[in-house]
Amino acid sequence: MLEEMEEKNLSEGQTVLCLMAHPDDAEILAGGTLALLVKEGWKVAIASMTPGQAGSTQLNAEEISAVRRVEAEKAAMVIGGSYHCMEAEDVFIAYDRPTLLKVMELFRRVRPDLVITHSPQDYMLDHEITSHLAQTACMGATIPNIEIAGFQSLPTVPHLYYADAVQGKDRFGNEITGDIMVDITAVMDTKEQMLCCHQTQRDWLQYISKVDEFVIMMKSFSERNGRLINKPYAEGYRQHLGYSYPQDDLLGNALKELVHPLKMNG
Numbered sequence: 001m002l003e004e005m006e007e008k009n010l011s012e013g014q015t016v017l018c019l020m021a022h023p024d025d026a027e028i029l030a031g032g033t034l035a036l037l038v039k040e041g042w043k044v045a046i047a048s049m050t051p052g053q054a055g056s057t058q059l060n061a062e063e064i065s066a067v068r069r070v071e072a073e074k075a076a077m078v079i080g081g082s083y084h085c086m087e088a089e090d091v092f093i094a095y096d097r098p099t100l101l102k103v104m105e106l107f108r109r110v111r112p113d114l115v116i117t118h119s120p121q122d123y124m125l126d127h128e129i130t131s132h133l134a135q136t137a138c139m140g141a142t143i144p145n146i147e148i149a150g151f152q153s154l155p156t157v158p159h160l161y162y163a164d165a166v167q168g169k170d171r172f173g174n175e176i177t178g179d180i181m182v183d184i185t186a187v188m189d190t191k192e193q194m195l196c197c198h199q200t201q202r203d204w205l206q207y208i209s210k211v212d213e214f215v216i217m218m219k220s221f222s223e224r225n226g227r228l229i230n231k232p233y234a235e236g237y238r239q240h241l242g243y244s245y246p247q248d249d250l251l252g253n254a255l256k257e258l259v260h261p262l263k264m265n266g
């Protein structure tokens with residue numbers, strides 16, 4: 001209980017938790033929105049399921065994980081956020097009891113009002129499974145009979161939003177477009193700064209492609225979203241509106257005129 005009280009000062013503003021599969025996913029897909037929420041007084045927690053064991057051809061899994069944990073912490077620190085690692089393994093993220101309990105413990109520790117995770121349709125299963133873990137944890141963390149030592153259940157299900165799939169495509173190459181677009185133009189520099197904390201990944205892609213591909217890819221995708229709302233840069237989201245999840249648009253209420261609902265074609 002004491003630990004829980006220390007983790008969240010209940011008298012302060014609202015909290016967003018961004019749970020993604022790998023270090024750097026949060027910055028690529030949701031960094032701008034997280035930076036905007038901080039400007040509105042929100043607390044930010046960034047979590048990755050893994051420390052990114054697969055992210056190097058030079059360092060072994062343990063070595064690269066140690067480096068990437070520090071990179072992820074630095075990225076979160078750019079906006080005053082905390083970083084949490086669920087200690088799963090790249091390519092092997094599982095939807096099972098031990099993993100769900102870890103994720104639910106994180107939810108009960110951070111006590112988010114709003115959760116951002118991967119699209120349930122994405123280019124790889126690590127992302128899709130993380131999305132399912134987050135969906136279940138939103139609900140499971142509220143159930144008192146699921147006991148986790150030291151942490152009380154959440155009073156209500158947090159608002160859940162799915163970020164864009166990587167490059168906006170599902171496994172069949174079909175386009176997935178968020179129907180909630182957040183204009184991140186004002187914080188694009190911050191998003192880039194957060195992303196560039198993941199130096200090992202930036203260097204790796206630069207080595208392969210001979211250009212700063214890490215930043216170029218992130219910008220071109222943010223531009224693609226931006227074009228849909230006639231702004232330079234945007235991030236897209238879809239809200240989980242299934243039974244028993246909150247139905248009001250907390251993200252829209254928090255960021256007001258920066259959020260543009262997008263009418264979908266067909």
Ligand SMILES: [Zn+2]
Binds near residue numbers: 021022025127
């Ligand atoms: Zn990833």
